[in-house]
Amino acid sequence: MEIKLPDYLKYTIIILGIILLIWLMQMFKSVLVPFAFAMLFAMLLLPLVHDLEKKVKIPRPLAILLSLVLVVAVLGMVVWFISVQVLSLTSELDTIGNNVGDLVDKVQLFLFNKFGIVPSNRSDLVRNAIGSLQDIATSFLGNTISMTTGAIAAFTIVPIFVFCLLYYRDHLQQFMFQFVAKDRRSSVIQTVTNIQQVVQSYISGLMIVIVIVSLLNSAGLLFLGVKYAIFFGIFASILTIIPYIGILIGALLPALFTLAATGHLIDAVLVVFVFMFVQFLEGNFITPLIVGSKVSINPFAAIVALLVGGEIWGAAGMILSIPLIAILKVMFDAYEPLKPFGFLLADIDDVAPKKHAKVTNWFMEIWNGLGRGKRKDDEDQNKAA
Template structure:
């Protein structure tokens, strides 16, 4: 006789399971966080690794070469951005002085048009400068903390990536142990679809970030913004946050221009450039490169960022968007969990759209060269 549990009891069990999950993520952060990053890198490197094995390279050598390639590229990017950040922080004193003069002009404007007493000017300016200094101190402290954590990840993540790629067949057989023979065909197809979409999403996201970084940097260089490449790359990374990321990415160079040159026109031009790039990214670049299979609505993305930041800090915010995208793919693969995938989906992408030639061309480029082949790359 099957015992039916009350709905409130099931709801209580779900809440307890979520609480235990969050507690476990926080408690075992030193292990689970590098493992999560390693899983993402493994999915990204898996097509390259398989291509190398088809060329006749032994699996250990193919894995080592792919890992070294990623480390070299990331090291160059981090080195360049770090040099830009160090140069930028060296100008904080000058920026603070210029902001003080700018705020004084703003106070004069407020007094002229809104009759704010001049006696409050110094206090307002001091409060504003103090807030800016507090933000700068917090930003630098967070940067140092993230850098320290990044050094830890650099040493552990490659080891985890090597193990996941080397033992991938063994791990796959381990997962198959939990399925019966009658359902292994459906399970294999579901896993193939998940692997295909996740790999397409991660590789497509990297392409989008690179393209947006180039467009942002080119626009800032044309305007003559100092540290244009740093601001362009930083804003491109923030594009993974729908709508909110572009606001943060555009505000930083705009405020920097106002603080260093006082040129309001150039600041407005910078904002317009970022808005135009965001328009291209949202309507052309991302739909053609990534597609709509794993598009996340802004509300779900923001909630994922907040939860990731609360659990794992800055690293949790970085990994939260790819993780929520992977969860959506998993939810869409199984009928009982498809309502959750529908909840995470972007409303605009739920409408049927006819793919164009450019979209098909991008699919062939991203997924046709050994990437995302559903049937051949299962084993």
Template sequence: MEIKLPAYFKYTVILLGLFLLLYFMQTFKSILIPLSFAGLFALLLLPMSVRLERHMPRAVAIVLSLVLVILVLALMVYFFSIQIGSFSAELNDISAKLSILISKIQMFLQDKFGIKPTNRSEFLEKALGNISQTGTAFLGSTISLTTGALTVVTLIPIYVFCMLYYRDHLRQFVFQFIPVAKRDTIIVTIDNIQQVVQSYISGLVIVIVIVAILNSIGLFIMGIEYAIFFGAFASVLTVIPYIGIMLGAALPALYVLVNTGSVTTMLIVVAIFAFVQFLEGNFITPNIVGSKVSINPFAAIIALIVGGEVWGAAGMILSIPLIAILKVLLDQYTPLKPIAFLLGDIHREPRELKLIKKLRRQRKA
């Protein structure tokens, strides 16, 4: 005899399960974070490793793929460390120029609107803080965080190697839970998920590189210092829909305003980032990443907030790829397709919605 459970009991169990999942993720984040990064890198390196395995043993192919990626990442970290170091050296000069700019703004407000200026030093200390001290503290915390994460970083290549080397064994492990009659369907589903996720992650990396180049070119034409640093920094933030462009443009715009005092130049910088963001959202991302796993801005922002609360900065980095993987998984399971639809972006109106609008217009007529 089948026992039917009330709906409120099912929803209570679902909420309890989500709570336990978040608790589990927070409790074991020291294990899950490097495993998550390793899984993403393994998906990225899988096509390269498979091609190399045609000419050499699997272990050698995986090691060569890892070495190539590590060298590229090391060069990127070295370049950004030099840029950040030289940028932090100018913080004292920027602080002095910012003080002068604020003084001019206060004088303008007093002349035009009669607003009495506050003490400039107190304003800087309380409202903006000491920029040099903030920059020093930021660099110190970054170095401390990097030192603490070295052990995690050393584990990730080991995890990636094991995932790629034992991928057939892991697939057979999954098959142990599936009846023989359904394994062919599961194989096709797993292959589809793997291909879509690989194309999404690799496409996302390509989009970030293209946006970084376009941002840097625009700033370089304007003759702005640290054009490559600002351009690359803003390109990483483009994974945050709508908000990312504002955050990415804020730092170079403020830097230009403080150094030149020209509002027009600052607005041109913002316009450059806005134009690149327009190209990215309407042409670059749709053609490279495609629309199969596109996430709508609201879902992406929620994922970033939840990822930051659960896993901190690492969670914010992982949130977009993980929610994209979740959408792919939900798309493959029919009962959960409505949730995947909710997470997805709007590219065209569904036929049902068009029909409803047509009926409404007919009724009004």
């Protein structure tokens, strides 16, 4: 017997359900975040595992282990490089501290000459700065210990989750079919395939973009003579996995380091200009050409997803926000009652009528006509011969 509820009651239940879902996501964050990363890595590694099983005839457990070892080796090399660079960077702290002191004196002298602001006692400034640094160091140490513990747990749990998801993928597929009628299983398989393609396109494209952006960043910083240019270039490119915000953080750190190391504002401005130029290339040429329209989410939806993901799961939620909302869009497009939400999330260029479609068709007709004319001339020449 179907129970009909008033619209206001249905909407109230939906809102309460969303609130309950967000609360559960925050409550079980320690389990859901590694599981979400594991699902992404499992979908990314699935083609490699499948090729190892079918083409190389490697048993499934060994194929999964080889794929995991490859991923862990690449990530380990990146972590090792960043750690070495950070340790080397700490040796510059004394020089940076002296340069910061000289920069403070120059700023105070400029303010006194231009605006008559009496300079503060430098010793007081240094004492306050040291006190602030001690507080920051204490907080940073606590956060580092917490993050290290979480990272160790993540590196332990995520590979286990990935192995289980890949090893039991046939069983999980049969489990999913238990909830779907036989006449609808083909559409479910197509939806799952679309989700897998979206995730694979996003992650693989993002990796290629990170490599290209790191090369461009490093080349620009090396041209300016910035110390640790390769480290800052790679670090900023890795932060591009956090949309819109990551590139700002990645540009701010080398700019402040350059300002503190050289004491010249123009050097920091040039560093920021390099990152702005690379960001322009990445946003308008690199990412559209590599990733294409596989993850066709409009910027407004991406920003909202970024904020919501950061509020629920922190930095991990910001990283996961774009691929998760892309998965939701695929699911919305596959289910008829939810298609309006898929339309809302879609990029406007994908749903708006093409303004230049007639011109493009006209050029295509001319091109095809020229091709037909050339083929006719060739046929006439062959007949004459």
